[in-house]
Amino acid sequence: NIVVAEANHKMLLYVYASVIVLCAVAFRSWRAVIVAVLPLLLTSVLAEALMVKLGIGVKVATLPVVAL
Numbered sequence: 001n002i003v004v005a006e007a008n009h010k011m012l013l014y015v016y017a018s019v020i021v022l023c024a025v026a027f028r029s030w031r032a033v034i035v036a037v038l039p040l041l042l043t044s045v046l047a048e049a050l051m052v053k054l055g056i057g058v059k060v061a062t063l064p065v066v067a068l
Contacts, residue, residue: 008058
């Protein structure tokens with residue numbers, strides 16, 4: 001479980017970094033980066049909060065769901 005939790009943090013970091021880089025390259029605007037990243041961040045936090053509330057643990061099967 002510790003390995004999965006570490007992979008979750010790494011995966012989210014990679015997802016956020018790739019979205020930031022791709023938005024910065026595509027739109028060339030820091031505002032576009034913020035508009036794209038803030039909903040992504042909010043959704044990730046709310047998804048993890050819902051998983052805790054429902055008692056769903058972070059597993060290999062739920063890792064891609066959190067990333068999406």
